[in-house]
Amino acid sequence: MSDITEWDRRFAELAFLKAKRSADAGGLPIGAVLAEGERLIASGHNSRVQTGDPIAHGEMDCLRRAGRRKTYRGMTLYTSLSPCMMCAGTIVQFKIPRLVINDTANFGGNEDFLRARGVEVIDLAHGESISLMARFIRENPELWSEDIME
Numbered sequence: 001m002s003d004i005t006e007w008d009r010r011f012a013e014l015a016f017l018k019a020k021r022s023a024d025a026g027g028l029p030i031g032a033v034l035a036e037g038e039r040l041i042a043s044g045h046n047s048r049v050q051t052g053d054p055i056a057h058g059e060m061d062c063l064r065r066a067g068r069r070k071t072y073r074g075m076t077l078y079t080s081l082s083p084c085m086m087c088a089g090t091i092v093q094f095k096i097p098r099l100v101i102n103d104t105a106n107f108g109g110n111e112d113f114l115r116a117r118g119v120e121v122i123d124l125a126h127g128e129s130i131s132l133m134a135r136f137i138r139e140n141p142e143l144w145s146e147d148i149m150e
Contacts, residue, residue, distance in 0.1 A: 030058035042066035102126035
């Protein structure tokens with residue numbers, strides 16, 4: 001596992017802020033950031049509720065905003081919550097080599113799937129992300145269940 005850099009912390013914080021922005025707009029508090037080293041490529045947030053798009057998860061929104069890419073070599077995806085299987089599959093499909101996750105406490109389970117396919121996975125345990133999602137799940141259990149299809 002690589003060391004956590006100051007840029008990792010900055011981009012993880014940006015993923016949290018995108019999650020908070022989504023929550024403030026009535027959506028699920030999940031944000032994502034794609035970076036290449038110290039360069040921000042794109043950011044996004046879960047907009048399923050806001051747009052009615054069932055696959056507009058935070059990671060998917062971020063990757064859409066990044067646009068077409070020939071390669072994701074050297075890039076890191078930062079996400080405020082551990083990715084669901086759809087997003088994990090996309091990470092593998094696009095060969096994104098590194099993933100920094102703010103919260104695996106409220107939702108997780110695909111980290112081993114990603115690691116088995118060569119993705120470096122770092123659990124940052126970002127306290128504010130964990131608290132924000134825990135509060136959302138407590139206050140919006142039906143919406144949360146709909147998002148994870150349970």
